[in-house]
Amino acid sequence: MKRQVLSLIVILVVLSIFTVPQAAFPAPYYEGKVIKMIVGFTPGGGYDRMTRLLAKHLPKHIPGKPTILVENMEGASSIIASNHLYNIAKPDGLTIGTFNRALPFAQVIKLEGVKFDITKFAWIGSSAVEGTVFTLRSELPYKTVEDLRTAKTPINMGCSGAGTLDYQFSLLAKEFLGLNMKMIIYVSSNECMLAVERKEADGRSGSYSSLRPFIDRGLVRPIFRGRVPEKGIEHLPVNEDLTTDKMGKTILSMFSSADMIGRPYVAPPGTPPEVLKILKEAFAKTAADPEAKKDAQKNKMEIDYIPGEEIMKVVQNVLNQPPDVIKEFSKYVKF
Missing domain, CATH: 3.40.190.150 (Bordetella uptake gene, domain 1)
Structure with missing residues (x-):
């Protein structure tokens, strides 16, 4: 009799282990959220x-x-x-x-x-990690930084706001690479690219991932890039190497930190x-x-x-x- 009772207890213990209510295990934190x-x-x-x-x-x-x-x-x-x-x-x-x-x-x-x-x-x-690239409409005659330095009329660079990377990258290029260029601000990067399509703007700087579709279909041509390379633009000249200004090199290098972010x-x-x-x-x-x-x-x-x-x-x-x-x-x- 004692052996039967002991066996029953063992069975009940084993069953209890495998029949713990689901609520005893906490649900994942994000479940239902x-x-x-x-x-x-x-x-x-x-x-x-x-x-x-x-x-x-x-x-x-x-x-x-x-x-x-x-x-x-x-x-x-x-x-x-x-x-x-x-x-x-x-x-x-x-x-x-x-x-x-x-x-x-x-x-x-x-x-x-x-x-x-x-x-x-x-x-x-x-x-x-994002590489930044400077691009111009493909039908324009400018193919090098020297072409942009000696342009007879200013290049109209579109950008999506004074604090955006496309604005700052182009502005620093104007200052330290000596490009003949002026900035035109649009409400968004989409509006900026529409302006390039309509030939209101001559080009735009920005992340390669954003501009790659426009480069691939021939709308714009990449001219130079920031320090961080990406497959497809690694052959382009780097902005830091295109200036002889010592402080300019330091500032351009510091600015490239954003691409690493x-x-x-x-x-x-x-x-x-x-x-x-x-x-x-x-x-x-x-x-x-x-x-x-x-x-x-x-x-x-x-x-x-x-x-x-x-x-x-x-x-x-x-x-x-x-x-x-x-x-x-x-x-x-x-x-």
Whole structure:
């Protein structure tokens, strides 16, 4: 009898192990939740296209498979979006965002309206290193920097705002490479490229991933690039090598830091480390996902993952420049 009772107890214990109520195991943090990805620019540009690509592929790499929505919060070269992420969005991992990769410059020159410390965001990382390229309409006769220096009439370079990378890259080229050029500002990169199509603007600078479709179909011709190379533009001359001005070389090199930051993604300060870890792992897995890579290539983009810690090294290098360099840099970098 005792043996039968003991056997029954053993059976009940074994059954209890395999019939633990599902509620005893906590559900994944993101199960049933919605993540909002904020883009500091208008729809259709490079930041927007990359974010929508990520929003499509990230959920399957996040435990709980949350829904991801994209919200465009354009304005002030994405400073509005950055201020929102820093001061308003809750640090719960349900709001993340991307902004102008040149924003560390806004902080270093102490720009009015900046209400964030770039180093205190919860850095997820970057989805790509971005090379910057200067392009002109293909039918124009200018093929070299020397052609642009000796142009009889100023080149009309389109750009999407005083604080954007396309504006700043062209402005620095004008200043330190001696190009005969004037800037024309449009409300967005899409409007700028429409102006190039209509021949209102002669060209535009910008990330290679954004301009590659226009280069591939022959609308524009690349002339030179920034320090960060990308496959397809690595043969182009580098802006730093095209000036003999020592401070100019330093400033152009410092400006290239933005390309190493690439397509940054952050969460609000104070985001729990365990939640940030989930997001970092999801970004890394998405960048290695064959379907995501195929989707990126179809849209003439490259997707990668650069950890937040690596991006922070670049940011700190910008912020720690000597006062004389920052003073000179401030003369040329406008927002």
